[in-house]
Amino acid sequence: MNGRGFLIYNGGEKMKQKMIIYDTPAGPYPARVRIALAEKNMLSSVQFVRINLWKGEHKKPEFLAKNYSGTVPVLELDDGTLIAECTAITEYIDALDGTPTLTGKTPLEKGVIHMMNKRAELELLDPVSVYFHHATPGLGPEVELYQNKEWGLRQRDKALHGMHYFDTVLRERPYVAGDSFSMADITVIAGLIFAAIVKLQVPEECEALRAWYKRMQQRPSVKKLLEIRSKSS
């Protein structure tokens, strides 16, 4: 690992923590962790190692040894601990400085943020991903060894319904899980990033969702991510 690192608050003592993230800069799921890192001012503390999904590197034994599920991103700590899954990585980095800002402090905040985050996965981001992998060319025939088009098309429709749902949510509150920005907003942002990749338009009538997304794109963390994406895609 290079010299990058970050002083962490780990149960009372400050420790130097180096972090590697295996991901792909333009990926919608990696965007979740990159935005979270930027929100926590930790982006510069991480060394990014690129995994080429188009070459199927995430399905090769050496990567599957890092993450059984074969997905990016994966966080590696200097003691070799590997943490996969965006919610898990976000929980980790949010707690590093002892003051969670993305995953909630009180029981109620934790419960609502985790519910809306999971709902954003279930009803928007993951369905778009399944549509991409099963009902579009996806990562290409070398990588998409099995496709179920009927299932993929149903997931596309589910994602569109999900956009209407989040539109109703955002008509009533400024952020996905309530009055402040959280991990749940990041997951909906990733869903809309992926939707744009597969040319799934946010319906015109989803005015609140569209306005919210414009607002989110002004956040420095999201602006930075979108810049990185445009350079690398």
Add this chain to the structure above:
Amino acid sequence: MNGRGFLIYNGGEKMKQKMIIYDTPAGPYPARVRIALAEKNMLSSVQFVRINLWKGEHKKPEFLAKNYSGTVPVLELDDGTLIAECTAITEYIDALDGTPTLTGKTPLEKGVIHMMNKRAELELLDPVSVYFHHATPGLGPEVELYQNKEWGLRQRDKALHGMHYFDTVLRERPYVAGDSFSMADITVIAGLIFAAIVKLQVPEECEALRAWYKRMQQRPSVKKLLEIRSKSS
């Protein structure tokens, strides 16, 4: 709500909190929250309201108004807040008494527990559920309005691979996310409960997983749950 309740620690002050949970006693996903409640000694503080999945009550408008995704369990607080999704409900109840025991205290514990919990969903519990709903009669033709058998059978195979994966994990450590019992163990337990429902045997060669499950079934929280299940199924 009846007089049941529980003193909670909410950012410094103790508050009386009443809780209703809409679920079905024999359900594998409800088992996740019932086991968590038992682990936290809160089971008696909750009023359970039964939702009949076989009659499709979870897909009716009045229930969908409680949970857009139409799944159980759903937690309702005395101020009317509704929290769906087992991980979110577990995060909430685990933080209620100010001393999380299921979702981790340090950044590392939080990260690893949430990763293994999500992996247990992705690689075992959810695939068994999709197999049940799409490649078996599931909840019956009145409720299962769309089935994709090919997809369901692939998910069955994914779940069996998942059992082998968790067997390798449990050859090296006493619990799914490390040295102590956590939310991740509960999700694997729910996966094996659901596997038994659909008659998906844990392979003989998965000795560590089988031994771990025997051990888990001795825990008072799991024993209680299995008793409730046998009475109500």
